[in-house]
Amino acid sequence: MPRIRIFLLLLLLNCFCNSAIAQSEEISDAKIDELINQACLHLNKSNFEKSLINSRAALNYAFLKKDDYLIAKCYRIIADNYNELSEFDKAIFFYNKTLSYANETNNDSIRYGIYNNLGNIYCFEKKQLDKGIRYYKKSIAYGLKVNNFKHVYFTNMNIAWVYFDIGHFNEGAPFLKFINSYQKRDGDKSSPIIVNMLNGMFYSYKNDYKGADTYFKKAIESGKKGDEQSNLSYAYLEYSNFLLKNRKYKEAYENLSLYNKITEELYGQEKLKKASVAGFNLELDEYKREIDKIENEKITQSQSLKKSKIIVVLFILISFIFLILIFTLYKNIVIKKKANEELLKAKEIAEEASLLKTQFISTISHELRTPLYGVVGITDMLLDEHKELYRSQYLSSLKFSARYLLSLVNDLLQINKIEENRVVLENSAFNMRDEINMIKNSLSFLSKKNNNQVLVNIDSDIPEELIGDKLRFGQILMNLVSNALKFTKNGEVIIMASLVKIEQDNYFIEFQIKDNGVGIAIADQGKVFDKFVQVGRKEEDYQGTGLGLSIVKKLLQLFGSTISLKSDIGEGTLFTFTIPFQYSTEKIQIIIDEIDFESNNLYKILIVEDNIINQLITRKIIEKNNYKCSVVNDGFSAIDLLKKEEFDVVLMDINMPLMNGFETTRRIRSIGILTPIVALTAFDKDEIADEAISSGMNDIIIKPFESEKLFKIINNLILEEKNVGC
Template sequence: MSDLKKILVWMLLLPLLGYAQQVSERKSIEEQINKAGNYFNQGDYARALEMSKVALKRSYKINDDYCLAHAYNAIGVVYDEFSEAKYALSFYNKALEHALKIENDSLKDWIYSNLGSVYYFNKIDVKKGIDYYKKALVYAQKINDSTQITFGKLNLASAYISINDFKNGVAYLKDSESFVKRRGIPEMRFTFTSLSGIYNTHIEKPELALKLYDQAVAIAEKYKLESFLVNAYDNIAEHYKVYEQFDLEKQYRAKSKALRNELYSQEEKAMLNQSATQIQMDEYKIQLDRIELENEKQLQKLQESKTVLWLGLVLGLALLILVFTLYRTNRFRQKANADLLLANQELKAAKEKAEEASQLKTQFVSTITHELRTPLYGVVGITDMLADEHPELKDSSHLNSLKFSARYLLSLVNDILQLNKIEEKKINLEKVPFVLTDEIEIIRNSVQYIATNNNNELIINIDQNIPARLLGDKLRLSQIIMNLTSNALKFTRDGWVKVEAKLKDVRGSVYEIQFSVQDNGVGISPNDQSKIFDMFVQVGRSDEDYQGTGLGLAIVQKLVTLFGGHIHLESSLGKGTTFTFCIGFEKSEQEILVTPTQTSYSDLVHNKILIVEDNKINQLVTQKIMDKHHMQCDIVADGFEALKIVETRSYDVILMDINMPGMNGYETTKRLRAIGIKTPIIALTAFDKDEVKSEVYASGMNDIMIKPFEANQLFEVIQKQLIEVN
C-alpha cells in the first residue's frame, strides 16, 4: 500500500450536501466513517472494516451517492492495506461510480489516488497507476489544496522511480521539496527522505543513501509508523542488493518479513475474505429489498391492468434468481466459514505443538546443563585436591589435561545454555556504568597467555574522543570482544592482533562506537565466509588444533544483534581477517566505585560452616575446600538432617544445595527461617542463575554460587555475608 494513502483516505468531514431531510443522517454516517478511520490508524483493522460496513448499509438506506462513495472508499483502503488488490479495486471502482455522480473534487482526488496506488504498489500495471495519480493531481490542483498537491507529486515521484524513470521521478520529487521542508507532516517527510535515498543508491552515492535511509527509519520509529517501517527495511535491503552486500540484504529482508507478519496476520486476512462475501450478500439483500418495494408500487398501479400478471411473473422470476443467488452465496459463505474454522483449529494446534516443543527444548537444555555441571564440580574439585595432596603431580601432563578437559566441557555447556537463552529471548541487556578502557584491559590480561604462546603482538587502540564512562551492558560487550580476540590470536602465529574502538557518530545522547578486531593470520576462504557465523561450524582448523566448538562466532553475532548492531567480516587467505561492528552507548555521569580485590581470607579461619549436600563427591570437594582454609564444617545429606542439627549447634554460614531428594533446598530454607534461624544461607547449585534466583531469594536464601566455582569466589561471598550480618 502507498506510504501516503492513509493520509489521503481518512480526512475531516467535507461540507454536507443533499436534501435537508437527510442532513442529520449524513452527518451521523460521516462521523461513523471518520471513527472507522481512527481505528484504522491505530491498526485495529477489524473494527475499522466493521464500522465502514455498517456505514455502507446506512448509506444505501438513504441512497446518498456521497456517503456511498466515502464508505466504499473506506472499505477499499482496509483491503488495500493487506494487499488484497482484487477486492480493493472492486470497492474503489464502486466508490468512483458514485463519486462521478456528484460534484465533489476532493472525494475524486482521494479515490483516483487510491486506484493509482493499487495498480502501482501491487505491480499490476504501474503505467496505469501513474495515469490515475495524474488524474488525482488535476483535482488536487483544482481545489488548490497544497497538501494534497504535494502528496500527488510524491506519489508520482515514487511510481516513476519504481520503473527507473528517474528523470520524471526526480522532477516531481524536487517540485515537492519546498513544501515538505516547510510544512511536511511525518508521513510526508518519511516518503521524501526514502525516495531521496533510493535516488542516491541509483547514482552510486551509497554513504548518503544509507544516511537518508537511517533518517527515514528514525522518522518511522519516532512517530510509530510501523507500516512505513516495513517499506524502509525493503528499501535498505534493495540498497545492499545493488552493492552485493548479500548478508546485510538478508538481515533487512528478514526484519521486513517479521514486521509485516506482525502487522498483517493470517487471521485478519481470512477475516477480510469473509467480510467481502458478507458485503456482497448485503448488496444483494439491499437490491432485493428495492425490487420488492418496486414490485409493491407496480402492483398498486397496475392492479386493474391486464399486464399485472405478466409483470408479477417477471418480478417473481427476478426475485427467484436473486433468492437463488443469495442462497448460493450463503452456502458458499458457510463453507468458507467452516474451512476458516478448520484452518484456525489447525493453526492453533500447530502453535500449541510448537510452544510445547520450545518448552521441552528449554527444559532439556536446563536439565542437561545441570546434570553436566554437577559431576564437573566433582572433577575440577578432585583434580585440585590431587594437586594439593600430591605436589609431585602438580606438573603432570595427565592431571593438567584432565583439568583442562573439565573446564573445556564446562565452557561448552555454558555456550549451549547462552545460545538457548538468546533464542528464547530470555536475555535482557543491562544498563550499568563502566569504563571502556578498563574492560579492554581485563580482556588483554585474560588472553595474553594465548598471544604469548603463539608469539603474537596484541595491540590496543581506543579513541580518546570516546567518553571515559559509558552506560550499557559491559558483560555482553566484553564477551563479544573476548570471543573475537581469542579467536584471532588462536589463528595467528608470529604476527599481530589489533583491537580498536573508534567514535563513529554522536546522535543526541547516544555515542555510536565502531569496534574492530583485526589480525594478519591465516584468513578465511570466500567459500567459508558465508557460514562462519553458523552454529558448530569451524573453518581453517589444523590437525593439532582440537579446541573450539564452533559456537563462539554464533554467540557473537546474536549478541551484536541483541545490541541492535550488525557485524561485518572482511578476510583474505594468508593475509588476515577483520571483524567490525557498531554499538551505541549513552554517556554515564555516575562515578564508578572500584572494590579492591580480596586476596586474603585469613579472617574466615575457624568459622563454622554447615554443608547441606546429597552428592557424596560434592560433599568431599566442598569439605576439602573448607579444610584447606581451616574452617570447621559439618555435612548433612538432606534438609531433614539440617533441621535436626541446627537445634543443637550454631553455624556462621550454611551452604545449601537446591536439588535434593525428600526436601529440596528451597523448602529447607523456608523451614529454617520459620524456626528463627537467621544464619546466612548461600545456595550452591548447578542450575543457571537466572533460572533460580527469584525462587532462591523468595525462599529466604541470601546469595547464590553456581557450580563449579573457584574457591576464592566462594570465600568472597561468605565474607560478604558475614560482614552484612555483623
C-alpha cells in the first residue's frame, strides 16, 4: 500500500554504539559509524538481509554501551526494515521499542519519524484511520518542535494520500493545497513523483481527465529520472487505476505490469527469504534480552523478598515490643484508676493541663523579670552615682540589652497575647538617632566577633524627637540588625532611615537593614517569618530561637505595617519596613511635662519586699526623688508598722514568704487602714489584676519599670487620697 516512510538520514547517524561481536574488544567509533551507515544504505537499496544484519550488530553494541539514544536508533532501523517487508505487527513492536528508549533521552529528532511511520501503518495497513491521524499529528508536532519543516511537509503529504486512498477527497484537499504551495521550499528530488500522482488522483475525482492524465504522466516521468523505484511503482499503480476507470484497459494493464515488475524487483521472494533468516536471528536476540531481563527481575525480586522478610521480622519484633508497652500502659492505667476512682474526664484533664501551663508561664515570667529588675536597677544606680560612666558605651549597652532582654522575655512568654492583639503600643517621646546608635553600640561585640562594620544612614529631614513606642521599635531593629550580623562575616550591615511621606502629624519613615552576608534561598524566604523556623544551618550553627523574625513581623502588625525581604544566596539580604511616628512639638512637650514628677513634698513610702537586691534598688529609686522610705521584709512586719506609723503609699510585693501581698492587703484593709497600696511585682499584670483589685490594691506596676511611671502612679494616688480627704 502507498505511503511515504521517513527513514534515518545518514547525516543524523554520526553517533556511537557498541558491537556484540566481541565484548572484550575496544569499541571503535569508526566501526560503529560504519555499521549504522551500512544498515541505512542497505535499507534504502531494499537489501533487507544485510540491513538487518548490520542493525543487529549495532544494537548489540548499543546495549553494551547502555546508550538509550543509540539503542533507539538501532531499533528504528529494524522497525523500518519490517515496515518495508510489510510485517507490520513486528514493525509496530519495534517502533514502540524505539519510543520507549527515545523517551529516556532529550532528543526529539527521532520521534517525529517514528510517529509518521506508525501513522502510515495504522492508516494504510490496519485501516484504523483515527489512530493513524493521531500519530500523524504527533509527528507534525515534533517536526515543528525541532524546526524540521521538510518532515512536516512529508507528513502532510501522507495525510493527503490517506484521505485520497479511502475516497475522502474533500477532506484531503487542504493537505494537497499545502504540499503544492510548499513544494519548492520543502520538497526533495523524490517528492515530485508523489505530489504529481496525488494531483492526478484529485483531478480524476473532479472528472478532469485531461488534467489527471497530465499529472500522472509527470509523476511517472519524474520517477524514471530518479532512484525512487518504490514511489514510481505507486505512480504506475494509481495511473493504472485511472486508466481502468476510463476504460482504457490495454494501457491500464501495461501500467499495472510495470507496477508488478518494480515490486518484484524490490520485494522478490529470495530477498524476503534472506531477510526472514536475518530477522529470525535478530528476534532470537530480542527474546534473549527479554529472558535476561526476566532473570534480572527475578534476582531483584529475590533480593527484595529477602529485604521484605527482614522488614517483616522487624515489624513483628516492633509489634511485640509495642504490645508489651500497651500492656504496661494498660496495667498502669488500671493501677491509677484503682488508686483514684474519681479521675477527671478528658476535658477536665485538658483544663488542668492548661492551668498548669499558665502557672508555669507565670512562675517563669516572675523568675526572669526579678533578676532583670536587679540588672536594670543596678545599671541605673551606677549611672547615677558615677557620672563619669555616663558616656560609657559598655554600660549603655548593658542597660539597653537588659531592657531588650526583658522585652524579648515578655514577648516569648506572651506570644499568644501578641497574636490575640492584646498588646497595646505605648507613646513616649524619644530621639530616634540616639536609639539607633544605642542599638549599634550594644551590638558592637557581635559585629567585632564576625569582623563586621555597622553603618548608619539617617535622612536629615527626620525630626530629632519623635513620639511612639520606642521599646517595640528598638526590639524590631535589634532583632533585624543582630540577625544580619550573625549571618555576615567580614562584611557590613547598613541601617538606613528615610522619610517617605508626612500626613498631618504622622511622619512615615522607611527603614532598611541591608547586609552582604550569606543570603536566604528563595525556597526559604516564605517561611523565615514563621515561629521556630531557622535556615542557613547547613555549615555553621548560628544559634537563636527561631522567633526573632516572627516577633518582628507581629510587632510591625501592631504598628500597622508589614516587612518585605529581598535576598539571594551569597549576595546578602535586605529587609524593608515603614513605621509612622508622630511629631508635634506641643505633644512632645506635654509628654515631657507628664513625666516630670519631681516634688518638694516629703512623702513617706513603705516598701514591702523580701528580696534584698530589689529592696536596695527600689529604695534608691524612691529616695532619689526626695521621698522618705521605709522597708520591711514580709507582710506581718508591714501590718505592724502601718499600725504605728502613717505612710502616703505602700509598694507591695506579691510573691513573699509567710504571707503573700494579696493576703497582706486584705488584712490591712480589714483593720481600716486606707493607705493607697501599689502592687510592685514581676507577675504579668493580666494574671493578677482581678485578685489585686478584690484584695483592695489601688494599682499595679510591673518590675522592671520606668521610674517616671512609678512616680506618676504614686503622685496620682496621693493627690486622689488628699482630694477624697477634703
